[in-house]
Amino acid sequence: MGEMSILEQMEPIGLADMKAVRLMNRVDQKYMAPASLLEELLGRVADGYYVQHIEGEALAPYRTLYFDTEGLDMYTMHHNQKLNRQKLRVRTYRSTDTTFFEIKNKDNKKKTRKVRIPIEVAMFDHALEVEEVREFVDSKTPWPATALHECLENRFERITLVDKGMSERITIDSGIRFHNRATGLEADIAKLLVIEVKHEVGAPTSAIERALHDLHILPRRMSKYCIGTALTDPGAKKNRFKEKLLYIRKVTE
Numbered sequence: 001m002g003e004m005s006i007l008e009q010m011e012p013i014g015l016a017d018m019k020a021v022r023l024m025n026r027v028d029q030k031y032m033a034p035a036s037l038l039e040e041l042l043g044r045v046a047d048g049y050y051v052q053h054i055e056g057e058a059l060a061p062y063r064t065l066y067f068d069t070e071g072l073d074m075y076t077m078h079h080n081q082k083l084n085r086q087k088l089r090v091r092t093y094r095s096t097d098t099t100f101f102e103i104k105n106k107d108n109k110k111k112t113r114k115v116r117i118p119i120e121v122a123m124f125d126h127a128l129e130v131e132e133v134r135e136f137v138d139s140k141t142p143w144p145a146t147a148l149h150e151c152l153e154n155r156f157e158r159i160t161l162v163d164k165g166m167s168e169r170i171t172i173d174s175g176i177r178f179h180n181r182a183t184g185l186e187a188d189i190a191k192l193l194v195i196e197v198k199h200e201v202g203a204p205t206s207a208i209e210r211a212l213h214d215l216h217i218l219p220r221r222m223s224k225y226c227i228g229t230a231l232t233d234p235g236a237k238k239n240r241f242k243e244k245l246l247y248i249r250k251v252t253e
Contacts, residue, residue, distance in 0.1 A: 003039040006046055007058040013050035013162060015096070021166050028112065029209075031195040032244075033217045034251045035174055038193060044211040045161070049170070052160035054096060059157045062173075064091045065124065065181075066225045067148040072236060075151075075229050079237050083108035086141055087225055088148065090119070090127040099124055101133045103140050115140060150181045152228045156194075161208070168199040168206050176224065180232035187231035191252040194222055220244065 033041070051058050067088040068074045077085040087104040102116040117136050119127060127133050134145040155177050161170040173194040178187045195217075197208060222244060230238040230245060238245065 003042050004058075006039065006042040007051055007159065010042075010046050010049065010051040010058075011164075012053040012058075014053060018052060018160075018162060018169075021162050021169050027199065027201050027203075029197045029219050030222050031193075031197070031212055031217050032220045032222055032247065032251070033193045033195060033212075033215070035191045035193050037215055037217070038172070038174065041172075041208075041211055041215060041217075044214070045208050048207045049161040049163050052162065058159055060093070060160070061155070061157050062091065062093065063124070063155050064089050064153065064224070065127070065150060066152045066154075066228075067128070068151045069143060069147050070149065072151070072229070072233075073143065075226060075236060078223060078226050079240050081240065087223075088137065088141065089225070090124055092121060092124050097121055101127050101130075101136060103136075152225055152232065153179045153181060154224055154228055156224075163206065163208075167203065168197065168208075170198070170208055171196045173224075178224075178228035178232055180229070183233050185232040185234075187228065189227070189231075189248055189252050192248055194224070220247070 052060075054060055074086055074088065083106070085106050088102075089104070090099065090101050092099045099119050099121045100116040101119055102114055105113045105115070107113070117132060119130055119133060123130055128145055128148060137143070137145040137148065155175070156173045157175045159172040159174075161172070162168065175190045176192060176194065177190060180186070195212070197206070199206065226241060227244065227248065229236050230241050
């Protein structure tokens with residue numbers, strides 16, 4: 001049938017209705033899988049989930065640019081498994097023509113909290129020139145904005161699902177491509193799916209979690225920033241990512 005045909009047959013949900021999915025005390029679980037399994041996965045869960053549509057489209061394009069210090073402090077903290085860490089990025093949600101400068105905070109309880117401010121779409125490549133962004137970085141991070149530089153750009157397409165009980169949200173990212181602005185190198189993991197399942201703490205096993213289990217897709221943590229940097233920066237530490245990189249290479253080659 002094809003994954004696009006399945007998406008077209010699924011009941012759509014709009015951005016306004018998605019706001020009803022408020023996961024105040026949520027747990028996130030990530031998975032990596034071959035893109036060849038997307039049709040099978042969607043076919044197994046289609047009846048139990050809505051698919052988010054934006055302007056009639058189920059596939060939403062994303063573009064992200066990450067920032068780090070010259071010594072890759074934020075990348076290295078993640079690599080070294082520091083529990084309190086941050087990721088800084090500017091992301092354009094092209095389907096809605098909005099751009100935000102975002103700070104993702106991971107605390108020592110492994111909870112992720114994101115804070116962000118809007119910027120003009122045209123300032124995507126000049127975010128650190130925006131006074132509000134510099135003030136935001138200076139007030140919310142231990143690094144001054146003057147210490148940051150552009151590191152890794154990525155592009156991908158996202159499918160967003162929500163269960164019909166409005167208590168679980170799933171994102172499925174595909175077609176992931178990286179361009180490292182510091183090294184000039186590029187990498188392509190377009191044959192890989194990155195799936196994230198978000199629901200309330202203590203919720204029972206969901207339909208998509210059962211489908212992932214039945215397809216032998218196991219939970220695997222994955223940071224696009226870290227994997228993209230490991231693939232495109234020969235000087236970056238990558239010992240702790242070797243297992244993930246081997247799995248990705250196996251899937252994508």
